[in-house]
Amino acid sequence: MYSFCNDYSEGAIPMIMERLQEFNKKQNPGYGMDEICDKARGKIQEVLQCPTCDIHFLVGGTQANLTVIASALRPYEAVMAADSGHINVHETGAIEASGHKVVIVDSADGKVSVEGIYEEVRRHCDEHMVKPKMVYISDATELGSVYRKAELQALRKTCDALGLYLFMDGARLGCALTASDNDVSFADLCKYIDVFSIGGTKNGALFGEAVVIVNEQLKKDFRYMIKQRGGMLAKGWLLGLQFLSLFEDDQYRKIAAHANAMAQKLQTAFVDCGYSLFAKSSTNQIFVILPNEVIKKLEKEYAFQFWEKVDATHTAMRFVTSWATPEAVIDEFITYLKQI
Numbered sequence: 001m002y003s004f005c006n007d008y009s010e011g012a013i014p015m016i017m018e019r020l021q022e023f024n025k026k027q028n029p030g031y032g033m034d035e036i037c038d039k040a041r042g043k044i045q046e047v048l049q050c051p052t053c054d055i056h057f058l059v060g061g062t063q064a065n066l067t068v069i070a071s072a073l074r075p076y077e078a079v080m081a082a083d084s085g086h087i088n089v090h091e092t093g094a095i096e097a098s099g100h101k102v103v104i105v106d107s108a109d110g111k112v113s114v115e116g117i118y119e120e121v122r123r124h125c126d127e128h129m130v131k132p133k134m135v136y137i138s139d140a141t142e143l144g145s146v147y148r149k150a151e152l153q154a155l156r157k158t159c160d161a162l163g164l165y166l167f168m169d170g171a172r173l174g175c176a177l178t179a180s181d182n183d184v185s186f187a188d189l190c191k192y193i194d195v196f197s198i199g200g201t202k203n204g205a206l207f208g209e210a211v212v213i214v215n216e217q218l219k220k221d222f223r224y225m226i227k228q229r230g231g232m233l234a235k236g237w238l239l240g241l242q243f244l245s246l247f248e249d250d251q252y253r254k255i256a257a258h259a260n261a262m263a264q265k266l267q268t269a270f271v272d273c274g275y276s277l278f279a280k281s282s283t284n285q286i287f288v289i290l291p292n293e294v295i296k297k298l299e300k301e302y303a304f305q306f307w308e309k310v311d312a313t314h315t316a317m318r319f320v321t322s323w324a325t326p327e328a329v330i331d332e333f334i335t336y337l338k339q340i
Contacts (some may be wrong), residue, residue: 001328003303004266006202007172007284007322013204013255015245020206020238022251032057036239041245044198045212049338050190054213056222057239058231061171062091064197064209066191069134070098071225072165072195072218077133079167080120082107084142086169101130109279110141116160121162135159138169139184140176144281147176147294151184152192159194165215168196173257174203175283180264190214198243204255204323205242241271255323259284262321269334278316285320297340302333 003009011017012223018315028336041055056063065087069079078101082086087095088102089249095102103124112135121132139147159166168189173196178183189196194215201210212239213219226232233239246252260283267286271277289310290298295317298304307316321330 001301001303002141002333004319004321005303005305007259007320008202008326010322012206012242013245013251013253013323015248016205016336017240019241019245023067023237023241028235030234030236030241031232032236034237034240034291036237036244040210040240040244040247044212045242046206046289047186047247048190048212049187050214052210052214053190054219054222056211056213056226057210057233057236058211058226059207059239060201061169061199061209062088062094063229063231064211065091065136065169066094066098067097067222067225067229067231068167068195068197068211068218069100070229071137071222072167073100075099075130076127076240078103078124078130079111079134079136080117080132080164082110082112084110085112085136086138086171087136087141089142102131102136103130105135108147110138110143111147112137112155113146117155117158117162117164117310121164127253129337132164133214134165134167136167136169138284140172140179140285142248143279143287144283144285146179146182146282147184148181149188151277152173152184152188159223165194165218166192168193170197170207171199171202172283173198174252175260178253178257179258179282180260188312194218198252200242200246202241202322203252203259208239208242210243241258256284259321259323259325262325262327263319265330266319266333267325269337273337284322285318287316287318289314289316294340298337301336 080103196209264285276289305318307318
């Protein structure tokens with residue numbers, strides 16, 4: 001049975017596995033203070049065209065989100081997010097456990113709206129309520145959509161006007177930047193975002209996220225916060241080596257583009273077979289409304305994820321592809337789909 005449940009079922013791209021073996025017995029200083037991590041940071045700064053940004057390597061996405069938000073906010077400050085935002089839905093209250101409320105703002109297609117930000121800041125008007133201080137977005141979003149450059153510019157303008165930080169969760173950043181409707185570059189991120197992550201776990205690494213801090217106000221003592229939150233990996237070079245590999249020869253974009261292409265081929269096949277989309281996606285997650293009897297037949301050969309009940313006889317399901325998804329498997333799935 002082939003799984004379309006997520007984009008981290010497989011291990012890592014061959015280059016990473018080969019390099020880990022190559023460097024396995026070489027000694028390195030701990031906690032990310034090694035030459036490999038320095039090279040990885042330099043490579044990422046070069047790609048971002050932002051030599052002044054700080055880069056820190058953490059193991060996972062929830063850990064990165066928690067550490068960034070807890071470090072940036074005062075105890076009484078809150079972070080705003082879409083109702084589908086990962087920090088609101090899929091992180092077991094990690095942000096709230098750090099003492100910071102997640103305030104839900106109006107959104108469409110998983111993307112936070114400027115109007116929603118203004119409304120929540122207006123509503124939280126005095127010291128009897130938490131004070132919104134940060135806007136959390138993700139690219140790609142939880143619904144597979146991507147932020148356009150004009151949208152990021154509008155969010156930046158709004159955050160500047162209201163004195164808010166803008167934080168982008170880039171767990172699936174590779175797929176966002178290689179989507180067919182994307183017009184945002186790596187360099188644009190440092191122009192519009194205060195702090196963002198570059199996901200490795202969901203884009204070809206064994207594990208790891210790179211946190212990029214652009215805003216000078218957020219840089220001070222960040223390593224202290226990483227350590228306090230349990231995120232400072234002793235064998236930090238393992239993270240540096242993976243990101244160095246991902247950012248050489250444009251690997252990060254190439255493997256994400258493959259994941260997108262496989263998902264889009266699936267999405268097209270579903271539409272051609274007459275099924276409706278729960279949300280139209282241009283990245284590696286697709287959301288399809290299927291009759292329950294069709295779902296039962298598909299589940300005999302493939303694994304995928306429940307998303308939302310639509311009515312008594314139809315359910316929205318999520319299918320996710322990865323850097324390692326073989327096109328032959330996609331073709332086999334489409335043949336099976338047409339048969340049923």
